[in-house]
Amino acid sequence: MDIIAQLFAGLSLGSVLLLAALGLSLTFGQMGVINMAHGEFMMAGAYTAFVVQGVVGDAGVSLLVALPLGFVVGGLLGLLLEATLIHRMYRRPLDTLLVTWGVALVLQQVARDVFGAPNVDVSAPAWLSGAVEIGGLALPRTRLFILALAAVCVVALALALRATPLGRRIRAVVQNRDLAEASGISSRATDRVTFFIGSGLAGIAGVALTLLGSVGPTLGTNYIVDAFLVVVAGGIGQIKGTVIAAMALGLMQAFFEYSTTASVAKVLVFVAIVAFLQLRPQGLVSVRTRSLA
């Protein structure tokens, strides 16, 4: 009974981590860009939901409007960042990390100046209030919605990468940039689109997070470290690893938290990841190459 409750808590946390990390698995995993502002793109998505609700009023409609709009807002921010800064720095991934950290600081302060330092609230639609009773266990509808949303995003991204011409171009550029260019693919355009999608997913994650709590300027910072850990543990290159790692991290956090405290659980999860990287330094799912590991 308790175990099932913890299982659900873990999967729910995992789905939030997955939404946060999915965009990263594109930009970091596929392109090798460490975008510290990813968390702030989530924050932008969350504030988008706040603004949309102020305009639309009805909570049910505003959520449905905010999801695609959050994607576009996050994506456009990403596009802007890629076009101005990141494209100069593809050969310096570690420096990209610090530059995007600067961008993250600025975006946070902009949010603080525009929306104020105190958190704001976005009300959840009526059809997501309450809980679903399954076998005497109350599962909050918002959590179920986020689980479903994460699943939809994963499937959509996997299909887009696998079955569309765009996805084929993205994979081609990731696997061998020079050969892709020689085959007539514009790698610059592909980079931009990839970054747009990855950042847009952050926006969606931000909108989803408004269902779980209030929105503040530091919303992204709370998730970015865990999201990066998910991608590191999952291994670069494939979504499969990200999904498994997100769920594993969520479950570990939930179960450690149940037997200790939240803060000790965080430390234990960190130790577990370092220990796991002893076994698989490249992460869970890695693409085999002949380069020196």
Added chain:
Amino acid sequence: MTVLTALLRPGRARTLAAFALAAALLLLAPAVLSPFRLDLLAKFLCLAMVAVGIGLAWGRGGLLTLGQGVYFGLGAYLMAMHLKLADAGPGGVPDFMLLYGTGQVPGWWEPLRSPVSAILLVLLVPAALAALLGWAVFTRRVRGAYFAILSQALAAAFAILLIGQQQTTGGTNGLNGFRAFFGYDLADPVNKQMLYLIAAGVLLVMVAVVRWLTVSRFGELLVAVRDQEDRVRFLGYDPALVKVVAYVVAAVMAAVGGALFVPIAGIISPADVGVVPSIGFLIGVAIGGRATLLGPVLGSIAVSWAQTSISEQFPSGWIYFQGALFILVIAFLPGGLASVAGKLRRRRAAAPPGEAAPGDAAPDAGPGPELVPERSPA
């Protein structure tokens, strides 16, 4: 004049002259600064100690460590715990434990009662943690961005752990209200000045140690590991060992900085050790010139000073300024201000054809290891 000419000449003379100049300036400061400003400068010197370590690990070794706040915090908290126990007297209980805790001193605090073991622990605990993590990570060839992310996660976990343990670490409030430093009254201005001089002396020693390390065989290896790790391995060296040593040295320097920071600042809290301050340490190093000897120190002091003076006037201005610094310096001036002189010289040298650029112009202030793609496709 002789100092100036010596400064312009490359090599040992220049380094010695710069070092002497820095020492003279630091010794002169108490005569010209008000006690308040001197106290601030002493605080900045402690933060600069972290920067010296980062300069070695990141600038020379290419280890982008985003978690130096952990080691700074370990040193600071261990010292703060000792000061708390010393204030409480033999067998006494620190005040905050009576307020929030059980009124009992937990067992793991007891070793910090004695001043000698407190100093030893300040040095040994961070060194042991850095050695353990570094060994686990580097021997498995986890590197580049992966290492950066792990070090950042360590900082996040450390801060969360401190906040969660209200009864034994003071939680969000941290530890504060120290009365004496090894028996010397902290309210006495003379003792404040003594603390400043200790900080200045320790910082100079650290710079000398880094200089000695960089000109040694180890320093050569460290740069080689940064630029071409695999070739170093093929030559029969163990890159992991080189990296662990650099990481441990940087950690100990950060810990000593933290330990001196506590009596000078009078407070240590999780806000000083988390993810944000840990990355904040890097910007001073980057501005000064990450691979230079004095660049990290000067950059770090300049950034701390800018932070204080800008925050005094525009509370939100500092964050914009810091963000802009990260963007502009790292993206457009990866060698830091130290590389500007070299760039200008090279531009001037490029004008008359046939004359090569001087080789000593900021030899490794370039972007360094990042020039090598992390993942070569297949």
